[in-house]
Amino acid sequence: MRIVLLGPPGSGKGTQAALLRDRLDLAHISTGALLRDAVEQQTELGREAQRYMDAGNLVPDDLMLGLIEERLGQPDVANGFILDGYPRNLAQAEALDVVLKRIGQPVDVAVSVTVNEQEIVDRLSKRAVEEGRSDDTEEVIRNRLRVYAEQTAPVAGHYAARGQLREIDGMGSVDDVQQRLLDALQAD
Secondary structure (H helix, E strand, O other): OEEEEEOOOOOOHHHHHHHHHHHHOOEEEEHHHHHHHHHHOOOHHHHHHHHHHHOOOOOOHHHHHHHHHHHHOOHHHOOOEEEEOOOOOHHHHHHHHHHHHHOOOOOOEEEEEEOOHHHHHHHHHHHHHHHOOOOOOHHHHHHHHHHHHHHHHHHHHHHHOOOOEEEEEOOOOHHHHHHHHHHHHHOO
């Protein structure tokens, strides 16, 4: 199974992706972890990405897509994958479709985890305190949510138009959300 997991920051995507990885024996591909690993291993793409990151710039879409394609070629992806944190905009979704078609691993389903804005602010504010992250102020969190709504939320429409989107309620316990996610993956 090949899954794209969508949802705003703080919706629990990473937690749910890790649980799905273990439960369904799928590769969890987090773009943040992918970048950190490529930089740490000093791969050619990692060194190129590091130049952008060191300058305080976003890693360009084509470079990020190259890292994802490289990762999709690894043996643990044979059973399928969960893409967490990518695509972040419609251009990335369309480019990803091209790559996945070329390598014969098209997306089976996209799941959008929905959580109300105040809950996200509360979750991320709590995480900021627990992890000592002074950059996650309420103002910054709300801005990240605005950016998500403008740039990433439309990606759900891309998958909905193809009949591949499932939406789940991300409110409640981790176990409750996991069960909703599993139910959505089995629905047809």
